Each structure stands twice: as C-alpha cells, then as structure tokens.
Amino acid sequence: MKKVLSTAAALGFCLYLPAAAMAGGGSSNDAILRELQELRAQVSNQQAEIDMLKGQKASAPEEMEYLKNKVAANAEHIDAIEAKKGFAVSGNEFIDGIKLKGDLRVRYEMRDREYKDLLGTDITRERFRTRFRLGGVWDNKEESWQAAAGLATGGDDPTSTNDTWSEAKPFETGDIRLDYAYAKHKWNDFSMMLGQSENPYKTSWVFWDGDVRLAGMTLAYGQKTGVFATGGAYGAKMVQDNDTSMLYMGQVGYNGTFSEKGKFTIATGYQAYSNEMIDEEWGLDHDAEKDPLKPATISSLGLGSVDPNAYELNIGDIYTDVSFPAGPVKLKLYGQVWMNFGADGAHGQAGSKFPGLPEDNDIGWVLGTDATINDFKMGLAYSVVEADSLFGYLSDSDFGDGLSKTNKQGWRGQLGYNFTKNWSTDFTYLNYERIDDWAAAKEDQVSIYQFDVSYKF
Numbered sequence: 305m306k307k308v309l310s311t312a313a314a315l316g317f318c319l320y321l322p323a324a325a326m327a328g329g330g331s332s333n334d335a336i337l338r339e340l341q342e343l344r345a346q347v348s349n350q351q352a353e354i355d356m357l358k359g360q361k362a363s364a365p366e367e368m369e370y371l372k373n374k375v376a377a378n379a380e381h382i383d384a385i386e387a388k389k390g391f392a393v394s395g396n397e398f399i400d401g402i403k404l405k406g407d408l409r410v411r412y413e414m415r416d417r418e419y420k421d422l423l424g425t426d427i428t429r430e431r432f433r434t435r436f437r438l439g440g441v442w443d444n445k446e447e448s449w450q451a452a453a454g455l456a457t458g459g460d461d462p463t464s465t466n467d468t469w470s471e472a473k474p475f476e477t478g479d480i481r482l483d484y485a486y487a488k489h490k491w492n493d494f495s496m497m498l499g500q501s502e503n504p505y506k507t508s509w510v511f512w513d514g515d516v517r518l519a520g521m522t523l524a525y526g527q528k529t530g531v532f533a534t535g536g537a538y539g540a541k542m543v544q545d546n547d548t549s550m551l552y553m554g555q556v557g558y559n560g561t562f563s564e565k566g567k568f569t570i571a572t573g574y575q576a577y578s579n580e581m582i583d584e585e586w587g588l589d590h591d592a593e594k595d596p597l598k599p600a601t602i603s604s605l606g607l608g609s610v611d612p613n614a615y616e617l618n619i620g621d622i623y624t625d626v627s628f629p630a631g632p633v634k635l636k637l638y639g640q641v642w643m644n645f646g647a648d649g650a651h652g653q654a655g656s657k658f659p660g661l662p663e664d665n666d667i668g669w670v671l672g673t674d675a676t677i678n679d680f681k682m683g684l685a686y687s688v689v690e691a692d693s694l695f696g697y698l699s700d701s702d703f704g705d706g707l708s709k710t711n712k713q714g715w716r717g718q719l720g721y722n723f724t725k726n727w728s729t730d731f732t733y734l735n736y737e738r739i740d741d742w743a744a745a746k747e748d749q750v751s752i753y754q755f756d757v758s759y760k761f
Contacts, residue, residue, distance in 0.1 A: 400445045406438035406454075409758040411466065417706050418748045429706075433466040437483060448490045452501070456483035456515075463513035463701035484517050497522040504534055505555050506571040506623050508640040508670045509716075510687045510700045520551075529559050532571075541581050541605075549581035557623075566628035576646075577617040577695070581605070586612045605697045606709055609651040615662060616646025617695050634676045641669040647692035654691040654711045659742050665711070668693035672716075681730075683718035690739060703734055706750045712736050714749075730756040 411433045419425040439454020457467040457480050467478040486499025497504065500519040503512055518538045526532025535554040543549050557571025585607035607615075621642035628635055644666045652662035672685025689699065689712050696709030704712045714736025722728045737749040 400443045402440050402442050404438070404440045405761070406436070407758060407760045409435040409756055411435070411757075412755045414753045415706055416751045416753075418750070419746050420748045421746075431471075432469040434469065434478065435466050436480070437465060439483065450488040450490075451486075452488070453485040454483040455480050457481075458515075461701075462516050463698060465515050493525055493527055495524045497524070504536075505553065505573060506557060506569055507573075507621075508623060508638060508672070509685070510670050510689065510703055511621065511623075511640055511642065511668075511694065513698060513700050515701075516698050518551075518553075526559070529561060531558055532556070540577055541584075543580040543584045547580050549584075550578045552576050552578075563628065566626070568624070568626040570622075570624040572620070572622045574620045575618075579612065579616065582607050582610060582612050582615060582617075586610070606653045607697075609656045610653065610662070611649030611651065614649035615652070615692075616648070617644065618646035619644045619694055632677055636674040638673070639669070639671045641667070642694060643667050644693050652692035653696050654708065654740075657742065657744055658691060658711070658740070660691065660740050662692040665691040665740070666693050674718075679722040681718070681720040681722070683716070685716045686714070687716070688713040688739065702732075702752060702754070703736060705752060707736060707747055708738060711739050713739050726760050728758050728760075730754075730758065732756070 413431055413433060415429045417427045417429075419427070435457055437454060437456040439452060441450055441452040443450055456465040457478055458465040459479055460481070465483065470476055482500075484500050484502060486497050486501040488495060488497045498521050500517045501522070503514075503516060503518060504522050504524060505512075518536070520536055520538030522534065522536035524532070524534045526534075533554075533556045536552075538551040538553070539548045540551040541549045553573065553575040555571050555573035557569060559567070559569050561567045585605050619642055621640060623638075623640040625636060625638035627637075644662075647662035647666035649662055652658065652660075652665065654660075654665075668687070668689040670685055670687035672683065672687075674683040675681070687703065689696070689704070689710050691711035693710065696704075699709060703714070703716060704710070714734065717733045718730060720728055720730035732752075732754040734752040734754075735749065738745060738747075
C-alpha cells in the first residue's frame with residue numbers, strides 16, 4: 305500500500321504541475337530572442353547612419369573631418385557588435401561562425417558508508433577530482449547545417465567525466481577523450497542529428513546521468529513553445545564484436561507559457577533496448593551446458609542475474625516541470641515517474657540474493673525544486689528508484705555510489721553561489737539507503753558531500 309500511495313502521489317504531482325501552470329494563461333517573449341533582435345536592429349541602424357554620412361558633402365574641411373571621425377567611430381561600433389556574433393577560423397567560406405564553450409571544475413568529495421555491524425563501522429573515502437570540457441559548434445546557415453565536437457576528461461565510463469587526482473600513481477597525468485561529435489540539420493521546425501550528442505530528451509537528473517552521450521540518429525520537431533516530438537535509434541553496445549544492441553526512444557510533449565514569465569513542460573516517453581545486451585551479460589558468468597539456470601554473480605552492466613528469456617528493458621515515463629518567479633525568487637518545480645514494463649523473471653538487476661521479484665520492483669519517481677535568489681541557487685529533491693525500474697548502469701552515478709545502482713531511495717540537496725558571471729561554487733549533499741534490505745547486505749546508508757569550484761567559458 306505504501307508503494308502504491310507514494311507512486312500515485314508522484315504521478316499526481318507530475319500531472320498537476322502543467323495543469324496549474326495553464327490556469328495562469330498569457331505568454332512571454334524569450335529573453336534571448338529579444339536580445340538578438342535588438343542587436344540586429346542596432347547593427348542595421350549603425351550601417352544606415354554610416355551610409356548616410358558617406359553620402360553627405362562637406363562644405364568646409366572641418367566639417368568633412370568631423371564626418372570622417374564619426375563614420376570611423378560607427379564602423380568600430382559595428383565591428384564590436386559583429387564580433388559578439390562569433391568568429392570564423394575555417395577556410396570554408398560557408399562557415400558563418402565557430403562558437404566555443406567549456407568549463408573547468410575542481411571537486412572535493414567525501415563519501416561516508418555506514419555499516420550494519422554492532423560496532424557501527426563507518427568507512428570514509430576522500431578524494432579530489434577535476435573535470436575539464438571544451439567544445440565548439442560550426443554553423444553553416446546557408447545550408448542549415450551544424451557540426452559540433454567536444455573533449456572531456458575522464459575514462460570510458462559513460463556516466464563520469466571526472467579525473468581523480470593521483471588515483472593510481474603519485475601525481476599521475478589525466479586522460480582526455482572525445483565527449484561528443486555530431487552533425488545537425490534543420491529545416492523549418494524539424495531537425496535531424498547524427499552522431500554522439502548530449503541527451504536531447506526532457507528528463508530529470510536521476511533518470512539519466514548528465515554525462516551520458518547517446519550515439520545514433522535523432523529526429524525532432526517543435527519550437528520553443530508548443531507541441532514537440534523527439535525520437536531516435538542508438539547503438540547502445542557492441543555485443544561480442546559481431547552485433548549491436550540497439551536503444552529505441554521516443555518522446556512527445558508540450559512547452560507552454562503562463563502569466564508574464566511562467567513556463568512549463570510536460571512530456572511522456574518510452575525507451576526499449578534490444579535483448580542482445582542482456583544475452584551477452586548472461587553469458588559472461590554462465591556455462592549453459594553445465595548449469596543453464598545458475599544465476600550470474602559477475603556482470604559489468606548489472607544484467608547478469610536477469611532471465612534473458614523473460615527480462616527486458618522497456619521503460620515508459622512522464623516528466624513535467626514548471627518555472628515561475630515568486631517575488632525575488634525564481635522557482636522551478638519538477639517531477640518524473642517511470643516504469644519498466646519488461647521487468648519479469650525470478651531475478652533482476654539487484655542480483656540473485658535480492659528478496660523481491662522484478663515485477664514487484666518496477667517503478668521509480670523523483671520530485672524536486674530548484675530556486676535562485678540573485679546570485680544564490682538552491683535545490684532539494686527526493687527520489688525512489690526501485691530495483692528494476694530503469695537501466696541502473698546509466699542512471700545518476702553519484703546517487704547510489706557505494707550502495708547500489710538501483711533499489712535506492714533518498715535525498716539530494718544543493719546550495720551554490722555565483723561570484724561572477726563565470727565563477728561559481730556549489731555544495732551538494734546526498735543521503736540514500738536501500739528500499740528493500742536483507743541480512744547479507746552490509747551497508748546501512750551512504751552520505752556524500754561534494755564541494756565544487758567551477759569556471760565556465
């Protein structure tokens with residue numbers, strides 16, 4: 305009954321937010337679009353003034369000198385405005401601009417694992433980590449194409465771009481890899497993206513880790529306000545060097561506005577993995593000829609214990625958020641609820657010792673709020689991720705670290721301050737425990753403390 309009530313409350317919240325937002329009515333102009341329009345108008349006016357001054361005839365040398373100085377001043381102003389629109393360093397005349405972006409983050413992290421033994425043993429891990437990312441977008445407006453690529457620190461882990469200081473050797477050098485690389489084509493309200501890119505779907509922080517980059521093709525429709533749809537096919541994993549396990553995803557939603565500055569999003573999505581990945585995981589630690597029913601004990605993705613003939617990853621979700629000002633505070637409320645319709649069989653992702661069945665542990669949800677007051681920012685969220693509700697390997701890597709990738713519930717709190725436009729500091733606290741516990745599970749609960757200093761450019 306407790307599970308039903310909590311899930312119903314989360315689903316109700318997700319559906320209530322956009323309904324409440326629509327009651328406000330009205331619309332607002334997008335600040336970014338307004339700024340671009342003002343910039344273009346200013347450039348046009350400056351050029352018109354220059355043309356006018358060039359066409360005038362001076363009646364005296366002093367007046368002519370004055371006009372020349374004014375023309376030069378206006379030309380410099382126009383050049384400064386044009387410089388803000390980007391720059392090109394390519395020999396391709398169709399490249400209109402290259403926009404570079406990146407960030408540098410240094411993190412101190414402490415993880416405290418509390419155990420269930422009578423002595424109350426705690427094990428604490430402290431470490432420093434660096435994240436550096438740098439990427440660029442090449443625009444070709446004439447042909448409506450974009451090409452983008454970026455680099456990031458970290459190894460081949462899809463859920464982390466952190467490089468841990470002196471992890472294996474004293475003052476070892478870090479590693480940097482290709483983070484994303486894709487081409488994007490736009491026509492009217494449609495777009496197509498091919499390559500490896502940031503997640504294009506509306507989602508919460510826990511459902512997908514923010515460092516995951518989907519590799520494949522994405523088709524999308526929609527503007528900033530109104531109905532939108534996104535779908536794609538992605539190569540999730542090569543299987544035994546002779547096949548590829550695919551991920552198929554789709555999402556339909558609506559972006560709306562209300563009152564003067566309020567906006568909301570509601571979206572429903574579905575994702576399905578082909579079974580080749582589960583078949584491979586099952587075979588990693590099984591000898592089908594000797595014992596075809598023996599559950600796996602070793603699995604790199606957490607799928608070695610599932611029944612390949614019964615278990616699937618077919619996950620549907622509903623996501624919603626609402627943003628609005630409340631006096632000096634800018635608030636955002638969000639929620640997401642999901643269910644794995646393919647959870648079946650005797651064992652799931654939590655392993656063969658887990659006391660429950662996959663079909664009874666197939667739902668997850670998160671509710672949260674973010675707030676900004678001048679240069680301060682805050683966030684608070686609570687999430688429940690049942691043992692077989694999603695693909696735990698790709699969910700948030702911090703929430704559950706040292707405990708479990710699924711079968712977890714707990715809090716995430718955040719507090720930050722922006723010293724300047726680019727410099728900021730953030731503190732994050734996570735505290736979580738197992739939803740279903742059993743005697744052999746040693747950890748009681750885990751707490752993580754993260755202190756970040758970041759520079760964005």
